[in-house]
Amino acid sequence: MSQFPRGSTGPPDGVVVPDLPELPEATVSRLPEYLRALHQIAQAGQDTVSSEALAAAAGVKSAKVRKDLSQLGSYGTRGVGYEVAVLIEQIEQVLGLTQRRNVALIGVGNLGHALAGYGGFGSRGFRIGALVDADPARVGERLGDLVVTHIDELPATVAAEQIAIGVITTPVVAAQAVADRLVAAGVTSILNFAPCVLSVPDGVDVRNVDLAIELQILSFHEHRRGRGDPDGAAAVRRAAPKVVGP
Amino acid sequence: MSQFPRGSTGPPDGVVVPDLPELPEATVSRLPEYLRALHQIAQAGQDTVSSEALAAAAGVKSAKVRKDLSQLGSYGTRGVGYEVAVLIEQIEQVLGLTQRRNVALIGVGNLGHALAGYGGFGSRGFRIGALVDADPARVGERLGDLVVTHIDELPATVAAEQIAIGVITTPVVAAQAVADRLVAAGVTSILNFAPCVLSVPDGVDVRNVDLAIELQILSFHEHRRGRGDPDGAAAVRRAAPKVVGP
DNA sequence: ACGGGTTTGTGAAGCCGTGCACAAATCGCG
DNA sequence: CGCGATTTGTGCACGGCTTCACAAACCCGT
Structure with missing residues (x-):
């Protein structure tokens, strides 16, 4: 919307301001969900979609969808909705998925193998470009069309x-050292599956995925709900069969 | 501490809610992080810990730690800190981890195998109690001391x-059906690794873990940061070597 | 062309979470 | 026994996110 006219004379110095003013973090974290839903909708043959429908597919409220999309200067048509193809391209543009991004997997253990074999990368804009391990016994191993290299x-x-x-x-004990080496090698984005807090310089982005934490959060709600059978009898606390949503 | 939660979305009355008035969701999601840090601290021999130290270990601000812990009627001692052992027990109590919770893994594919082999369950309050799959070829397979059963x-x-x-x-196509069957069997907490939105009845809690979404969020920040080398040269954009403070 | 129905985009209000700053409480030590 | 050092617990203000509600914009049939 507030499309910035590319300064023909160029900005005088230093300040390299990007196109988008500043996207709220909450919005950014939802864009991938919209993108997933949009691909699904596109595959179903729809070529336009309303904020209501998209919201249902992504599991959020429609007002949120509209505000999110308006943030990135969206091209919706009142009375009609959004063009699915255009929206997909817009979001991919914003997320930087127009060029395929290469990821390196460090640690080819149980989980590493599983992720290497996971097919969901290619279809979502990513490609595994390297498998790395510190164990000499693992170096040289082939997985698919990749060979494990040494760290x-x-x-x-x-x-x-x-x-x-x-x-x-x-494993946890190696994670910080690996992060340091990644940063030293110039990597500025890290997805960490090890259950620990990583120290990284400013300007490096880290996201954590911890299975146990997710389970513990679920456990809390389960515990909160499940007062009444202190000695864990297998009391079946059946929820109402009403189905939420669309 | 006597701060009363104004009933917003909750039921007007009737449910005799236990000790804790109502824990903010943001706090709940941080408690597992504190717990992890506390175990680490305990293993290092410390028997008391200040909010400052705990905050450093968990990667948050100290004021947040204090406010979070005060929410659950904490037993801290001014001028000293918190007793690590007591705090661990308190948090485990609140999270419902005093009794070990059994989880069932549905889908013994690549990722399922990896999680089944992941050792982090036992030490964090959980136990894999069942491996389930729909493929008859997989039923009967042994992993560790468990046998895959049919769904x-x-x-x-x-x-x-x-x-x-x-x-x-x-896989995605099976996820909704599996969720339905889990709910029908009485399960009220689901951790979903399939990249899709699940429909469940009210009262059932779902958390999603989607690898591609995490990568795409990272991609956004990488994209935003990386303006200036359009043809992705391996320009080392080194951040200042300053390490983010403890 | 025009009115009715539909949907977007957004102003405004409310809620939640975060961080600061400080009083109250506790310990150690002289 | 009292004082200073330390740390908790929390009132308060601020900013961000969510939701509602509604005007503006658009399509279509007549």
Whole structure:
């Protein structure tokens, strides 16, 4: 909306202001969900979608969808809705998915193997560009069309494969050291599966995925709900069969 | 502490709610992080901890720690700090981790195998009580000391193993059906790894873990940061070597 | 062309969460 | 026994996010 006229004369100095003013973090975290829903809708043959329908598919309220989309200067048509194809392209543009991003998997253990074999990367804008491990016994192992390289070669690997994101799937004890080496190699985005807090310089982005934490949060609500059978009898506390939503 | 929660969305009355008035969701989601940090601290030999130290270990601000802990009627001692052992017990109590919770893994594919082999369950209050799949070829397979059972036996399995939480690691197409069957079997907490939105009845809690979404959020920040080298040269955009403070 | 029905975009209000700053409480030590 | 150092617990203000409600914009049939 407030499309910035690309300064033909150029900004005088230093300040490289991006196109979008500043996208709220909450919105950013929902854009991928919209994107997923939109692909689903597109595959179903719909070529336009209302905020109401999109909201239902993404599991949020319609007002939120509209405000989110308006943030990125959206092209919706009143009385009609949004063009699915246009919206997909818009969101992919904003998320930086127009160019495929290469990720490196550090730690080819149980979880690393599973992620390497997960097919969901390619269809969502990513590609596994490197498998890395510290264990010499694992180096050289082939998975698909990739060969596990040693972590000592990380800088070369990052440069050669243009790695944009590092995914840490090592044991906890190794995670911080791996993060340090990733940062030293120039990686500025890290997805951490190890259950620990990583220290990184300013300007490096870290997101954590901790299975146990998710389970514990679920446990809290379960516990809160389930007062009444102190000695865990298998009391079946059946929820009402009413189905939420669309 | 006598601060009363103004009933907003909650039921007007009737449910005799236990000790805790109403814990903010943001606090709940941080308690597991505190718990992890506390175990770490306890293992280091510390028997008391200040909010400042705990905040550093959990990666948050100290004021937030104090406010969070005060929410659950904490037993801190001014001028000293918190007793680590007491705090651990308090948090485990609130999270309902005093009794070990059994989880069922539905979908013994790549990811399912990885999670089944993940050792982090036992030490964090959970136990895999069942492995379930729909593929007859997989039923009967042994992993560790568990045997994969068929999903048609889900109700019996849930009852026999006192399953509290279902973890969905199936392909997307199967996820909703699995969720329905989990709910029908009496499970009221679901951790969903399939990239889709699940419809469940009121009273059932669902949490989603989507790898691609996390990557896309990282991609956004990477994209936003990385204006200036359009043809992705491996320009090392080194952040200041300053380490983010403890 | 025009009116009715539909849907977007957004101003405004309310809620939640965060962080500061400080009084109250506790310990250690002289 | 009292004083200073330390740390908790919390009132308060601020900012961000969510939701409602509604005017503006648009399509379509007549």
